[in-house]
Amino acid sequence: MKEIVLNALDAASGASGVTYADARVVEARERSLATKNGRASQVSTSETLGVGIRVLAGGCWGFSATDDLSAEGVRRAAAEAVAIAEASGRARAGEVVLAPESAWRAEWVSPCRIDPFSLSVEAQLGLLLAVDETLRREPGVTLAEGSLSMRRERQIFASSAGSLIDQTRTFTGAGFEAYSFRDGDIQKRSYPNSFGGQHQLKGWELVEELDLPGHAPRVASEAVALHSAGSCPEGEFDLILDSSQLALQIHESIGHPIELDRVLGSEANYAGMSFLTLDQLGRLQYGSPIVNAVCDARLEHGPGLGTFAFDDEGVEAQRIDVIREGRFTGYMTSRETAAAIGQQRSNGTMRATSWSRLPLIRMTNVSLLAGAQSIEEVFGGVKRAIYMETNRSWSIDDKRYQFQFGCEAGWEIEDGKRKRMLKNPTYSGITTEFWNSCQAIAGREHWTLWGVPNCGKGQPEQVIGTGHGASPARFAKIKIGAGYAK
Amino acid sequence: MSALVTVEQCRRVMEQAARWGRKAGADGVEILIGGGREALTRFANNGIHQNVAEREQYLSVRAVVGQRTARAATNSLTEEAVRRVTEEAVALARASAPDKEMCPLLTPAEAGTPPAVARYDAATAETGPAARAEAVAEAIGIVRAAGQVAAGIYSTGESFEAVLNSEGVEAFHSETKAVFSITAMAADSSGWAKTSETSAGAIGTAALARRAAEKARLSAGPREIAPGRFTVILEPAAVLDLVGQIVPGFSATSVADTRSFLNDRLGQALFGTNIAITDDASHPLQSGAPFDGEGMARRPLTLVRAGTPLEVPYSRARARAEGKTATGHGLPLPNETGEMPANVVIAGGGASIEEMIRSTARGVLVTRVWYIREVDPYETIMTGMTRDGTFLIEGGEMAGGLKNFRFNHSIIELLKNVEALSHAARATGEETFDMVAPAMKVRDFPLSELTKF
Numbered sequence: 001m002k003e004i005v006l007n008a009l010d011a012a013s014g015a016s017g018v019t020y021a022d023a024r025v026v027e028a029r030e031r032s033l034a035t036k037n038g039r040a041s042q043v044s045t046s047e048t049l050g051v052g053i054r055v056l057a058g059g060c061w062g063f064s065a066t067d068d069l070s071a072e073g074v075r076r077a078a079a080e081a082v083a084i085a086e087a088s089g090r091a092r093a094g095e096v097v098l099a100p101e102s103a104w105r106a107e108w109v110s111p112c113r114i115d116p117f118s119l120s121v122e123a124q125l126g127l128l129l130a131v132d133e134t135l136r137r138e139p140g141v142t143l144a145e146g147s148l149s150m151r152r153e154r155q156i157f158a159s160s161a162g163s164l165i166d167q168t169r170t171f172t173g174a175g176f177e178a179y180s181f182r183d184g185d186i187q188k189r190s191y192p193n194s195f196g197g198q199h200q201l202k203g204w205e206l207v208e209e210l211d212l213p214g215h216a217p218r219v220a221s222e223a224v225a226l227h228s229a230g231s232c233p234e235g236e237f238d239l240i241l242d243s244s245q246l247a248l249q250i251h252e253s254i255g256h257p258i259e260l261d262r263v264l265g266s267e268a269n270y271a272g273m274s275f276l277t278l279d280q281l282g283r284l285q286y287g288s289p290i291v292n293a294v295c296d297a298r299l300e301h302g303p304g305l306g307t308f309a310f311d312d313e314g315v316e317a318q319r320i321d322v323i324r325e326g327r328f329t330g331y332m333t334s335r336e337t338a339a340a341i342g343q344q345r346s347n348g349t350m351r352a353t354s355w356s357r358l359p360l361i362r363m364t365n366v367s368l369l370a371g372a373q374s375i376e377e378v379f380g381g382v383k384r385a386i387y388m389e390t391n392r393s394w395s396i397d398d399k400r401y402q403f404q405f406g407c408e409a410g411w412e413i414e415d416g417k418r419k420r421m422l423k424n425p426t427y428s429g430i431t432t433e434f435w436n437s438c439q440a441i442a443g444r445e446h447w448t449l450w451g452v453p454n455c456g457k458g459q460p461e462q463v464i465g466t467g468h469g470a471s472p473a474r475f476a477k478i479k480i481g482a483g484y485a486k
Numbered sequence: 487m488s489a490l491v492t493v494e495q496c497r498r499v500m501e502q503a504a505r506w507g508r509k510a511g512a513d514g515v516e517i518l519i520g521g522g523r524e525a526l527t528r529f530a531n532n533g534i535h536q537n538v539a540e541r542e543q544y545l546s547v548r549a550v551v552g553q554r555t556a557r558a559a560t561n562s563l564t565e566e567a568v569r570r571v572t573e574e575a576v577a578l579a580r581a582s583a584p585d586k587e588m589c590p591l592l593t594p595a596e597a598g599t600p601p602a603v604a605r606y607d608a609a610t611a612e613t614g615p616a617a618r619a620e621a622v623a624e625a626i627g628i629v630r631a632a633g634q635v636a637a638g639i640y641s642t643g644e645s646f647e648a649v650l651n652s653e654g655v656e657a658f659h660s661e662t663k664a665v666f667s668i669t670a671m672a673a674d675s676s677g678w679a680k681t682s683e684t685s686a687g688a689i690g691t692a693a694l695a696r697r698a699a700e701k702a703r704l705s706a707g708p709r710e711i712a713p714g715r716f717t718v719i720l721e722p723a724a725v726l727d728l729v730g731q732i733v734p735g736f737s738a739t740s741v742a743d744t745r746s747f748l749n750d751r752l753g754q755a756l757f758g759t760n761i762a763i764t765d766d767a768s769h770p771l772q773s774g775a776p777f778d779g780e781g782m783a784r785r786p787l788t789l790v791r792a793g794t795p796l797e798v799p800y801s802r803a804r805a806r807a808e809g810k811t812a813t814g815h816g817l818p819l820p821n822e823t824g825e826m827p828a829n830v831v832i833a834g835g836g837a838s839i840e841e842m843i844r845s846t847a848r849g850v851l852v853t854r855v856w857y858i859r860e861v862d863p864y865e866t867i868m869t870g871m872t873r874d875g876t877f878l879i880e881g882g883e884m885a886g887g888l889k890n891f892r893f894n895h896s897i898i899e900l901l902k903n904v905e906a907l908s909h910a911a912r913a914t915g916e917e918t919f920d921m922v923a924p925a926m927k928v929r930d931f932p933l934s935e936l937t938k939f
Contacts, residue, residue: 034822037743040583041822043556045574050542050561062615063538067561077541084525084537087615091623093533121581129583142744145822181744186864265530268637269669269678270916272856272873275938356540395857395892397871402892402937404869406861426861428892428935459528459639459667460538482934483861483869483894 001025002166004051004069005158011078012055013160018082020056020098022159024312025049026355031117034147035128037136042147043121050355053081054313059095060088065356099338099346101315103162108309111299112170112203116150119204124148127207128176131216135178138220140227146176147196148207155312155355163314171305171465172206173199173453176216178223187226187423189408191215193244194391199451199465201303222409222421229421232410234481238385238439239427240378240474245407246368247450247468248391253431254286254293255366255466257400258322259349259457260331262361264340271457272398275431276328278341284328287435290371293323295332297348297364302449304467306351306364313359315348322366326436334361353462360458365449367469371441378440378474380416386480387411387418388425393483396431404428406483426483434475442471490521490543491646493658495563500650502568503547507652510576511551514591516651516780518546518818519563523611524643527618532626532636534619548819549575550591553584555820585820589802591653591780596802598783598814600776601768605661607685611644613664617686618642621666625695629670632699638668642686649781657783659775665914666691669874670698674939675708675887677701678854678874680723682914684773701853701875705887709878710936713891717849717905718931719842719879722913722923724855729763729832730918731858732866732897736765736789738804739824747866747898748795755794757901762833763790765799765815771912771922772829779818787813789827793901801825834924835907842906842927844882850891850933851877851884858917866897870917871937891933903929 005025012021027049034042050067051074062085066077128146135144154168175197177190192198192210200206241249256262257274265273276284287293294301297308297317309317313335320330331337332349350359379387393406410425411418449469456463496519507515521543528536545568546559556578558571618640629636646660664686670677678701679694720728732747740746767776767784776784780802787797799815800808801824815825843851853875861867871892878885908925 035583036822039585039587040554040820042820043578043582044558044820045571045578046546046559047571048561052540060534061537063536065538065540065542067542080539084539084615087527087619088534088537090616090619091529091532091534091626093531093535121578125581125583179743179745181749181864184750184864186745186749186862265635265637266528266535268530268635268671269528269639269667356542358536358538393859393861393869395859395869395871397890397892397937397939398856398873399937399939401939402871402935404892404894404935406869424862430938459536460524460526460540460641482892483867485894485932485934 001027001156004074005156007071008051008053008074008078009158009160011075012053012081015082017057018055020160022157022313023051023053024155024157024355025051026153026155028151028153031150033124033128035132036145037143038132040125052355053078054358055081055085056096057082057085058089060085060092061096062088063358096336097339098335099344101335101346104310104314105164106309107166110169110201114204116172116204127212131176131212134213134216135220138224140180140182140224141178141220142181143179149173157312157314159314165310165314167309169201169308170203171199172202172204173197174207174210174212176212178220180223180227182227185227187223189219189223190390191219193450195453199305199453201305201307225421226409226423229423232422232425232481234485236477237480238382238474238476239478239480240385240387240413240472242389242472243446243448243470244450245388245391246470246473248394248452249405250366250368250468250470251452251466252394252396253400253403254322255363258331259361260333260337263331264337267457270459275399275401280328282329285326285436286323286328286432287326288438289326290441291323291326291435291438292369293367294369295320295322295364295366301365302469304365304449305451305465306467311348311350312352313350315346318347320347332361351464353464357462360462362457362464363455363466365467365469370444370447370471373440373442375442375446375472376416378442378472379413381440381474383415385413385474387413401431403431404482424484427478427480428482429479437476437478438473439476440474446471490523496648496650499545499563499568502565503572504652506569506572507549507576510573512549512576513552514550514652515572516548516591518649520544520647522643522645524641525615526639526641527615527622528639529622529626530637532630534622537615545571547572547575549579551576551579553586553588554579554582555588556582587803587807589806591651592655592782593653594655597655597781600657600783603768603776605684605773607662610642610662610664610686613642613686621691625668625691628692628695629699632703634670634672634699634702636668636670639665640691641665647775649777651781655781657777657781661773663773664689666694668695668698670702672702672706675702675705676874677705680914682920704884705875705877708887708889710889711878713934713936715930715932717846718928719839719849719851720926720928721853722911722925723915724852725926726913726921726923727855727858727915727917728868728897728900730921731860731868733830734826736798737824737826738798738800741798742804745863747864748798752795756898757790757793758904759793760904760907761790761793761901764788764831765827765829766831767829769829769831769922773920774828778814778816780816782812782814782816784814799825799827831922832910832924834910837906837908839908839925843879843884846879846882849879850888851879861894867894868897869894889939890937892935893933895932900928905929
């Protein structure tokens with residue numbers, strides 16, 4: 001791999017007119033297992049190896065990627081990247097300038113206590129089938145599904161600035177769902193989250209920690225119980241969110257708006273722009289004073305889907321304050337966008353889904369820091385509230401202002417206690433109004449670093465995993481029930 | 487067949503996989519082999535800012551051992567890679583759980599003959615970065631001349647896919663694709679236009695730029711009106727991005743799993759009698775391979791006739807379980823979802839969008855919808871936003887731009903309330919796959935909440 005990346009870099013950086021070049025060779029291996037109603041519905045592995053070459057020539061970018069790793073194939077890709085950069089010059093808006101970054105020589109392997117590939121497929125399927133059997137034992141469960149995913153990715157990055165960075169990361173994901181169809185009503189409960197469960201930068205130890213079998217009876221019974229639950233009321237209520245739903249709320253209404261490429265218009269045709277225009281930095285009261293959010297790719301933050309040692313343009317992993325005591329304090333940047341707004345250094349958020357795709361600004365781990373309130377204060381701090389758990393639907397406008405979320409299950413909370421179950425709960429609002437209504441955030445002992453595996457951005461689209469830490473929190477006077485309003 | 491792979495190469499890899507499979511003790515082997523080249527020129531702020539090209543091939547081997555099956559994939563086509571993934575697929579199959587519903591490998595007699603389609607344009611495959619940049623520069627010039635800012639993409643590429651198995655099934659397909667999408671942004675408004683074609687020559691990039699710029703001009707100074715139920719005219723991209731959300735429900739496996747909106751509803755009048763939806767792989771405006779994930783020829787289906795859902799596609803396994811005939815819509819095995827329509831055609835009508843506007847006393851025209859997600863799977867309630875060209879219609883005329891709305895609406899209800907349909911055309915959006923779809927005029931469409939732009 002090292003030879004390939006250095007050949008690619010030589011071919012690209014030696015071309016006439018090239019002022020900067022980098023290359024990434026990525027080798028990835030995956031195993032996907034799934035069960036459905038007592039059957040193995042997915043048993044597959046995949047491997048991929050290729051190189052992506054990025055060049056700056058004439059002040060413009062060009063990128064070419066290939067899985068033809070012969071010397072000729074790599075040379076051809078490098079030449080294509082240069083030709084593309086030259087073509088970009090025919091419609092150039094300005095010259096690309098990169099914020100400086102040190103040359104790094106590093107090797108980094110993510111912690112992985114139990115190699116998930118070392119376990120037999122029989123044993124892994126056996127776990128899912130045992131969960132499946134438990135789920136279907138509950139009368140009324142009409143469909144049970146479970147899944148396990150494992151991915152190991154080694155990337156060697158080399159740049160004409162002198163960096164050579166070798167990183168290996170291992171990811172694991174696991175979860176299950178119980179569905180119940182009755183009288184024209186489809187209900188579902190998932191554990192530990194929707195989107196295939198929990199996903200982290202860990203080995204098989206994640207699956208052991210989740211204790212899938214131990215949660216199957218409750219999840220199955222809740223899926224069926226939802227048919228008999230009351231409909232979520234419509235109106236304005238205090239709202240309590242579990243940490244997994246709050247993680248997606250952070251993703252959509254903090255993570256995406258702070259992407260500086262989006263702010264500067266790069267995504268205007270597809271993913272959209274952001275209400276966080278440059279004049280808002282340091283001024284906007286994004287949330288209430290108890291709201292503190294960070295973007296943190298370092299391992300110290302936790303084993304998230306956005307945890308690494310260096311990003312995909314060779315910038316060291318960092319932590320930045322995004323919201324400090326409610327005030328908006330920082331964007332996620334790249335070397336190009338940092339320079340564009342006069343910042344001295346990228347904060348290291350450029351990531352690509354594979355060797356074949358161009359790195360873009362992507363959320364690393366964008367997390368809401370744990371609060372000072374106890375879980376009892378979160379639930380019992382008001383007389384009455386509605387609690388929602390586990391995402392079912394999510395949508396937000398293309399500037400990240402107006403959102404609506406639906407959850408799998410809700411409960412009426414009175415005096416801190418669950419009073420009755422509610423089905424089909426939804427809530428909606430405006431991003432800054434929502435975060436400014438935050439009244440209580442539970443402490444670190446209730447904080448979980450969730451993995452969102454399906455974040456889409458870019459053209460061609462890149463679907464990548466992101467990390468979001470959160471603990472349960474309460475919000476005042478939120479619009480509830482619009483999804484089912486008549 | 488694309489130059490990236492040849493029929494002979496596919497057959498050679500199949501022979502190798504069959505040989506290594508036999509050695510490892512497999513009863514049979516199936517391969518999916520393919521790849522492609524795609525290049526995409528992306529622009530924003532009136533200049534090209536990302537410009538990429540990629541080339542990738544793949545081989546996916548499925549081994550069958552008794553009633554067990556599993557798959558292993560690689561992006562290398564060397565014999566060593568073929569051996570490695572074939573042995574791995576056999577080992578995975580042995581480790582898998584037996585599936586009594588699994589069918590034996592498809593035979594040539596059962597596969598049938600796929601409909602003949604011609605979806606490859608050599609000139610599109612060879613379109614280079616300079617030609618894309620020239621077209622982008624012209625489009626930017628049009629938008630800039632209107633005092634606006636352009637963002638968008640122009641992509642060209644070719645892809646190939648083939649399914650072969652040790653029973654002798656062989657199916658090959660090559661196609662090209664060109665996509666141009668442009669957003670024109672004015673001070674407080676925007677407009678959007680997008681087209682996807684087999685041939686880059688059919689795109690009309692300058693015309694799309696003019697259309698986007700005109701929408702941005704016409705929607706300047708957007709007004710805020712109170713949410714409520716409106717007569718809404720949905721352009722084809724909005725129709726496909728909404729109606730496309732219920733397409734996965736047209737699946738025999740999904741119905742059997744009781745997670746389809748068609749549970750207990752097949753054969754019942756569900757939509758208006760003016761709604762007809764087919765799945766037709768040979769339709770001249772369609773794209774994609776005319777065979778399924780096992781190499782079976784796709785058969786045309788009447789999904790909805792006169793408002794009544796009639797047929798759903800059947801994979802071989804589901805068909806065998808229910809005593810039906812497989813339709814050639816199966817997904818690569820093993821999988822959770824069985825099958826789904828791949829070439830949806832929503833029948834059009836005789837009205838033009840201009841006629842729909844003229845016949846509307848008060849309503850809203852929607853260019854594009856965004857971030858559509860399912861709120862209720864059985865009632866097919868979808869939520870989403872309007873975007874990049876939302877207009878008020880008053881007295882049969884366009885009456886200026888509107889701030890964008892969120893909606894929560896049942897697609898079943900939407901398709902009950904269609905008052906007029908335009909001619910159906912190839913349509914492309916961002917929320918689902920391309921289809922042939924008309925514009926629709928729909929009464930009582932709830933636009934429920936406003937955003938701030």
